[in-house]
Amino acid sequence: MAVSRVTLPGPTSATLGSEDYSLYSSLTEEELIELAIEHSLADANRSSVQAVANKTPTVPSAPGQASGQHCPPRQQMVPPPAYPPSENLEGATQSSFVTRNGQRMVAWRRYDGTLVLPQPEEEVNPMIKVIMTGDVKTLKELVKSDPDSLTKPSKEGWLALHEAAYYGQTECLDVLLRIQPGMINKRTLREQTPLLLAVARDKLPCVRYLLEKGADPDIANRDRETPLYKACERENVRAVELLLQYGSEVNKSCIQGWTALHEAVCRNNLQICQILVDAGAKVSIPNMYGITPLFVAAQSGRVEALRFLIKNGADVNSQAGDGATALYEACKNAHEEVVKVLLSQNADANIAAKGGLLPLHIAAQRGNDRIVSMLIPVTSRARVRRSGISPLHLAAERNKNDVLETLIEAGFDVNATLSPDRSKMYEDRRSTVLYFAVCNNNIDATAMLLEAGAYPNLDTFNPLLVAVRQGCIKTVTMLVEHGANVNSCIPTHPTSFPATIMFCMKYLPMLKYLLDNGCDAESCFQCEYGSRPHPPLKMFRSQRDDLRYTSDTSSITKVQFCEMVSTPSVYRWAGPIIDVLLDYVGNVQLCARLIEHLDSYEDWSVIKEKSVPPRPLMQLCRMKIHKILGIKRLKLVDTLPLPGRLIKYLKHEERATKLT
Incomplete structure (x- = not known):
């Protein structure tokens, strides 16, 4: 080999x-x-x-070239x-x-x-080597000995004339054009003329020479970029003046519809902007996406260019193809000074993009508190409601707590709900601002919303279920204290017992807290099969899927507690779970499956004995007192003139040490 x-x-x-x-x-x-x-x-x-x-060695910067840039000999x-x-x-x-x-x-x-x-590798043409060094004498000799070399293109279609323009060799250009003046507008395979190459390389003497010799200043490259466009891109003021002096079309656009003014505004070059406008440039001409130079200035934060365009008659409320205004785009990119200028010029803050969002929405989503504060006084609440989504939703979704606080203080409705169309965009059909905060496990935002009056029971899926599933006891406590339904269920995954119990089976302190606050423990022992044999267990969806919305609920049957506690992920906890639940019920009958669980582990025999009726009189009395007083009064039991031991008994705290 x-x-x-x-x-x-x-x-x-x-x-x-x-x-x-x-x-x-x-x-x-x-x-x-x-x-x-x-x-x-x-x-x-x-x-x-x-x-x-x-x-x-460094050389002085050319127009558009970074200062101190190294230039090879x-x-x-x-x-x-x-x-x-x-x-x-x-x-x-x-x-x-x-x-x-x-x-x-x-x-x-x-x-x-x-x-x-x-x-x-392509062999370098000897004539190109001569042009690179600017050896005019040798160039003349080569042209005399081989005239055809002038018209021999490289793979990219470059002629000797293109090379001379590219390297800024004006004398070489003069020699070549004297021999064949008709080549002055010849193009490469990318449609580049010698003039365009000279402009793109900031070779001003060559630009002047080519224009004087009759080069067409409006021939564009493959991307329809003219020499004037390139001069603005390079921020070469003198080249711009020369091209316009020789009749370059000022409003000609590139393949994407950008004009020379778009390019000058993008670079915030007011001198070039003024030259172009004086030459007849239209200040509100859109590109293929409907983006005007004003939009470019707002989008890129070019405040000086923005003021210049407004002064010259640009429409501050013009919209791009997607309906966005310059104000919307400035808010999106957090350009505070641009927003301030636009609002001072009466930019309309109530023009929505095609997605229905207003500038206030996008500012809240991006979390710029100062911009939000500027927009609140000029934004119509009716237009916000019509959009189907509150800026509160977007701030909560992105965890922008400062913006959330500003909006709440400004009086935005903390109980605003998403429109049905927007709610359908989320798999769980969420609706309230509170749900967004709880779903993100944002405790500060949740507290802020609840204190401002957010009602926790408006969503299809109760936010309490989300908090319980996340295992965040602090959020659960706040929601329960503000009236969250501890017996809430999942409409699309019905159970014969509260769904809150299903999500905290492995976290007994949280289960006890929910039971203390009125969660229905007795429903866990109501089995339709009782002491009879139970059918084989069905496969249940993962708990991660339990909050997913489905419109087809016709074939869904209620899941019983004994079935849920028998799932592989929970059955090892069956004994302690049943033990806690028994403290919150009177005389109940365990079904065959629950008894089977308690029989499977020797230490759980005590729990089985505890469940055998009749229950102790002390337990039955406690249940009766709870029923008479109710949950709200029981929460005030600490203020009653009762012995401490009795208070602990009523609050089920005699077993707290054991549970923790």
Whole structure:
């Protein structure tokens, strides 16, 4: 088997030969090539770092170029990489390597790190090398010896004229255009003219020369970007002035409908904005998504550009294709100063996007308290109600407690419910703000809402069930103290006993707390089979699915306590659960299945004896007193002039130490 031989380029170029083959014998040819590329790219990066370490001189910044940016000497520049015609690899890292057959290959790594299939390296045209260095004399000699080289394109369709414009070689441009002036508007495969390349590279002398020689300033590239658009993108003020001076169309749009003004506004360049408007640029022209320059300014937080556009007549209430206004977008992106400016110019805060949300909704969702405070006075409560969702819902859903507090203080209804259409968007058919807070286990928001008057029994699925399932005793306590129904059930998963018991079977202190507050324990012992044999157990859905809504409840039968306590996840707790429940009932009869559970474990025999009627008179008296007083009065038993032992007895606290 032949040994693959891969040359790794770099300062210490290495060749993998037979001595290294044992290390790489498992690699395929493609993997070896990729390994070579990895080494090549690593060497390229090391070279770049070394160049910086050697204090490469800096040059004055060109318009649109970052200050202090390193500019390699002209003689070190390389021609544009030989990109595959099918893909634009601008910004990709290029590297070269040699295959075992001696073929020089070139590969690219995209910005996201992925590799592109290597291709044979294109030999650099001698004329391009001369253009790169600006050697006019040699260029003239090459043109005389080989005139056809002027019209020979590269793989990307680049001619010598494009190269001269790209590298800013004005004298070379002059030589080439004197020979063939008709090439001045020739395009590459990406529809780039020499003028567009010169503008994109900030080569102002070349731009001026090409315009003077008659270059068309409105020929766009494949993305329909004109030289004027590129000049605004580069923030090159002088190039913008030159192009407009030579008749460039100021309102021409790119493939997505953006104009030069969109681009200037996006960069907050007021000088260019003023030049464009003076040249006839329309301040409210939309792109293909209905986005105007004003919308761009609001979206990106360009306050100066926003004021400029408003001053020049831009409509502050214009809407994008999705119905969003500039105010909506500013709220979405938390641009406070933009919101302030728009509201000062009478921007309408009651224009909803297609989704029905107002700027106040999106501000509450994003959690910007200051913007919410600005919007509350100018937002119609009727429009909020018409939207089918309160900003309170969105603040609670995203745990934005500061915004929630601000909205409550402003008087928004804490018992507002979602419209049926919006409620259907949630699997559990949630409706109230309180449900959102409890579902997120947000104790502070739950307390805030309950103190403000939120009623805990409005949802299809009671928030108490969610809190019990989460095991958060603090939330459960708050909900119960504010009137939550401790006997609530799940409409789509009916049980013969309270569903709250089903969710806290493994957490006996919480079960006891619910029973102390009126949870119906007696229903757990009402079995339709009694002492008769029970049918085989059915498979139950996971408790995680118990709060899911389903419209088809016709085939669902009620689940009994003895069936639920027999499930694999609970049956080991059956004895202690029954023991606690027996403290809250009088004379009851255990069904055959519950007796079977108590017989399965020797230590549970005491619990079985405890259940045998008649129950002790003390227990029956306690149940009678509870029935007469009621839950509300029992909560005040500590204030009665009764012996402490009797109070503990009435509150079932004589077994508290044992349970904890």
